[in-house]
Amino acid sequence: GQQVMQIPQYQHVQEGEDFTTYCNSSTTLSNIQWYKQRPGGHPVFLIQLVKSGEVKKQKRLTFQFGEAKKNSSLHITATQTTDVGTYFCAGRVNAGNMLTFGGGTRLMVKP
Amino acid sequence: NAGVTQTPKFRVLKTGQSMTLLCAQDMNHEYMYWYRQDPGMGLRLIHYSVGEGTTAKGEVPDGYNVSRLKKQNFLLGLESAAPSQTSVYFCASKGQPTNTGELFFGEGSRLTVL
Numbered sequence: 001g002q003q004v005m006q007i008p009q010y011q012h013v014q015e016g017e018d019f020t021t022y023c024n025s026s027t028t029l030s031n032i033q034w035y036k037q038r039p040g041g042h043p044v045f046l047i048q049l050v051k052s053g054e055v056k057k058q059k060r061l062t063f064q065f066g067e068a069k070k071n072s073s074l075h076i077t078a079t080q081t082t083d084v085g086t087y088f089c090a091g092r093v094n095a096g097n098m099l100t101f102g103g104g105t106r107l108m109v110k111p
Numbered sequence: 112n113a114g115v116t117q118t119p120k121f122r123v124l125k126t127g128q129s130m131t132l133l134c135a136q137d138m139n140h141e142y143m144y145w146y147r148q149d150p151g152m153g154l155r156l157i158h159y160s161v162g163e164g165t166t167a168k169g170e171v172p173d174g175y176n177v178s179r180l181k182k183q184n185f186l187l188g189l190e191s192a193a194p195s196q197t198s199v200y201f202c203a204s205k206g207q208p209t210n211t212g213e214l215f216f217g218e219g220s221r222l223t224v225l
Binding site: 004006009033035041042043044045048088090097098099100101102103104 | 142144146151152153155156159167169201203212214216219
């Protein structure tokens, strides 16, 4: 079945440093979504990427979708303590109803 | 507008007991999902529904049953709970067409099976 792998599993950074999490799928995706889950909270939608090679920005967050639509990344510039949480990618194959989540990257920021 | 509401938020069961988790959404969404979240494993889809009266299996359906008798409600049942079902369960809903659209998650239900 479809697998979505995410690395790293954990990342400690000093406030102000950059952070990147990578997502790789075993199959070509129709689209990919990113979610953020604060400690003790529930996942909250950040963004969806659909086109091959697509790049989207939200303030300090930059999202990329690979040319082959099998990988994606989330980059945070100059992390802040409010960025703490677990970031999940989630990929969808074709027109299916199932969204497969990666294992998540837990970001911890030292002030 | 409450969004997606899950009840109960916490529950402790003994092995072999049964229980039902209720998910209710007030956004008139067609699609509803039940996920379980375990440390290091992300969210895994248990069952989902594409509309009232329909259900389908996800990645990890064994040991669970679901029902969608009303559009706004999606119930997840455990007939005979096992310790392996200790987890945090999240319900989610989606209103847009099949291959797009964000998921709106409830706050989660933490289940412990002793």
